[in-house]
Amino acid sequence: MRRPIIVVFLSLFLLAFQSVAAERGALFKVTDKGNTLYLYGTIHAGRADFYPLEPRIRAAMAAAPTLALEIDVARDPAATAAAFQQHGLFPAGSPGYAGLPPERRLRIETALKKQGIDPAAVAPMKPWMLLMMLAVADLTRLGYHPELGVDHHLAQLARGGKTRIAELESIQYQAALLGGLPMDEQWDLLEESLAHMASGRQLREARELFDAYERADQAALDRIARRMEADDSVGGKFLRRIVWDERNEPMADKVASLLARENNAVVAVGLLHLLGKKGLPELLRQRGAKVERVY
Template sequence: MARRLIIFVLAAFILLAGPASAVERGALFKVSGHGHTMYLFGTIHMGLPEFFPLDDSVTRALAASTTLALEIDPTVQNTKMAAALQQAALTTPAIVAAMPPALGPRLRSHLEALGAPATLSTKLKPWMLVMTLELIEYAKLGYRPDLGVDAHLAKLAHSQNIKVIALETVKSQIDLFDRLPVADQWTILDEALASLDSGEAQEDVQSVTNGWARADHATLDALALKYETDQRLSSQILQRRLLTARNGPMADKLDGLLKREKNTMAAVGLMHLIGKDSVPALLRAKGLKVEQVY
């Protein structure tokens, strides 16, 4: 379950396969208000070569825009993110001492099975251990961090001299994890191990990526409902901290951008665009016209 946390800050991998084709993927909305227009596109922070080029509706919307708004700009933030992560991820003796006794052997066994040093169990904070386990697991399957859809859009925008702005900061995204109570971090790690063991983690990633790749809204809506109703701690944290708490500020900033500029585009993680507290729902609540293109 806790593997879902990775999808909204670092989730970075997907299997390599298939030919390139420009088809409808993800979710695309047209937002109108204040006499201006914005296109809102749902991305995944991961990619396959076959995902590109993106659908013409997306590339035309970007080409007609004066500004592209992203969660962060991956093309300029990678070095900063790596340094911030390195600083924030190292654990402390007090955090290690709080590890539930039964969790240590399971964690070391998972790390060794993935070819990672078992000593990481006492070097990294629990939330970073969750990310590490996931990244190793999916890297083994060939998942690619360099083919993220948001990164692709950022590169296109820069190449066309379209201004790119960030809705969030690297620090704010890291803080979502680093400010979790230590006991909650260990619980999330415990749930992550169970999810990996059962295969649920892999199934959830496939649901997100397949739903995005096919613009399969039935699958995506079912996944959103699952996250909203699951009572496990990792799902609750996902819903409250990684989605609901961020969607409001995102919607406010996008409304401000729509007021300022005539033609703009925004691209944020797909899960921010589905579910009852989604960014499109919040924009509608502000009185804006929100139409789903696909």
């Protein structure tokens, strides 16, 4: 009799441990006027051992009539390619890197070579596009891959069931927003980012964010939010303006609208959109919703 009891106890213990260990990111329950919505903070790259997701977000997905993502990258690959072509590459006839003052061009090209990148190979890319490529390379070094991103996984779950996928933004909007940054600012951002890559700061901060995501570490995420609020570097100001000022307000309006017309929807957006005083949870509270943190 004793052995079966021990086996059952150990099974329950391991099940409980696995459930707690599988909590990643941040999950909020949002309610207003009788409707409920789950707001989930994701990352856009991942590992195979992230899956399956923890039981509460899986249950929310199973009951969701709609999954709202920033964008559904798999919906229209041709539109994605066209947006990057239009907003991510220098137009024909543009001097691009050749138009930079010689000293600055040398600094940037030298920094690119230190990262193992041939400047000639990336010369058609605007600085913001190159920064995205560099960020993906950093994530790969840390062992995370875009094809295993959490939002991509959720979209696959939705397509495998009866859940509709909605977009809070569009790839055209995102690319136009970044491509429309003044070129001087884009060059400043590229040069600063290359310096942070050389010093190890960029990889260190990326690792900190992913570690906080993997542990659903509220204290660590709050520290990251405070650092973002106080960061007066070119990249810090850029991040606040693009993520919090330009994107979060219209995104919050769309989430509030979804909550008003549907029950049990799931909204999954990048974790940084949920942090700080201008994060989506706070913006939804300001719009009258009740927001509870699940983890």
